[in-house]
Amino acid sequence: MVNGNPIIEGFIEAIELIVTLDPQVVEITIRSLYVSLTATFFAALIALPIGALIYFYDFRGKHGVVSLLQTLYALPTVIVGLVMFLMLSNIGPFGFLRLLYTPGGMIVTQTILIIPLLMGLTVSALSGIDRDKRYTITALGASRLQTVVTIISEARFAVMAGVLLGFGRAIAEVGSVMIVGGNIRGATRVLTTAITLNTSMANYSLSIALGIILLSVALGVNIALSLVQRR
């Protein structure tokens, strides 16, 4: 090739792989997006209403719950992977679901991984509505339900930003999908696990190609995030 430098060669090959829509690259990318988007969707479905409940209801230990959620933002992905592996394996309570080493299992794992993040960010998005705004809503004669609807709609962009961050964490993590999915070619291999494997096999061009795609997804999320936050 050009000068025999494997990095430069790998980079050029990587561009070729992307431009020519190499079937393996496309397949891995689509699976990655599918798993993480689905996980984000389910996580949002669960975390947003619960986050809102935590914000709107005063209960004992509320502060502790919020602190716990914030601690769980940094939950190590391999720990989630390990716990979910044990749950979903034949020796675990959910072994009968036969989800281990399937995209379904990966979706469940990523969902659980980002639920605390989405919940915590929902609480802080709603808390971002300042006191005077809440007073204004009350003073305008809103009922309890009308108050909740107004505050959520006012915080919609901040909540959306939280969901995007959750998606970013899901698609970029490697530890739990590796353990639960098993990185099986054509079945559970996603961008991050494929990069890990191909790099260790010195298959740099494929790793770089997938890396570029992963970065583009992250970039896309960030652009979306800044568009949302500018509102």
Next chain:
Amino acid sequence: MAIIEAHGIRKSYGSLLALHDVDLSVGEGEILALIGPSGSGKSTLLRVLDLIEPANEGALSVFGINVVEERGRLIDLRRRMGMLFQRPIVFNSSVYDNVAMGLRYRGASNEDIDRRVKEALEAVGLSRYIKSRATDLSGGEQQRVALSRVLVTDPEILFLDEPTANLDPTSTATIEEIVVRLNREAGMTVLISTHDLAQGQRLAHRVGVMIEGTIAQTGPSQDVFRAPKDRRIAQFVGVQNIVPGRVVSRRGDLAVVEAKGKQILSAIPPPADEVEMAIRGEDISLHRREPGHEETENLFPATVTAVEPTAPFVNVTVHCGCDLVALVTARRAETLGLREGMEVWVSILAKAVHLIPREK
């Protein structure tokens, strides 16, 4: 008839006591200004009276309904009132949707909302922004959006929490004008909190002075300004001279108060023997030579010790046993040729020497 009746209101946030022993009665169609320094509890009191926050203790009735007992009716009562806050509050939606909020909460029909929102925006001169995002407007415009959002619901009682503290003079004038007109034409009851004494005097039929979480004095603004009940109120309403003295004798209707060897006559019945004389700077007149036909009870020579210009006025400190600060117009100060060390004559009407009990 009193539209708001509050007795013994107490409100605390954790260990912070925001309001205590507040007694207040507001008549229908009245404009009442709550004046007081920042942190004296004005905003908290307005929120309690507007039923946004419950008091911890005390009796409160609004529109003749006891709100402590009938908590189920709070929303209905709130919907007959409106409040404008100090900071312009707008929601992240169009100006139209912002103004429509209160009407939507009340379940008004779309045609009704459309008509009233357009009228309301017309009234505050913001029709051209009807489709704009409210957060894109300037502070003064946002405050006008907030005002029309309140007025569109036709409140019977309007609460204004320092509504013009952050606004330019033009926006302030617009808002004051609207408030006065609504009071006069629609008989709207208005409670306004302000730290701007002049605004209180300009707008209100009656003022209440709040000091450290309670209403220390209420009455027509002239009374509060001329006859503050204690030292803190006197300081807040801008009495420059608070001179400790002792009532030594009576001379007809007048009390003779001795302060640092100087005798000053006061037409105010002394509340105690140990008093403080509260004399407003503008009630002290300075003359170059002894006035011939001055109908004033207190007349004595003094020495100018300081001349300090403040916008259209000049603060002149004179020494005559005790120090007194006189407020003189800049033009008069020039005519008199006031300068430090100058000998002048001081005259004070006995009526202008207000007496308050001396605090230990």
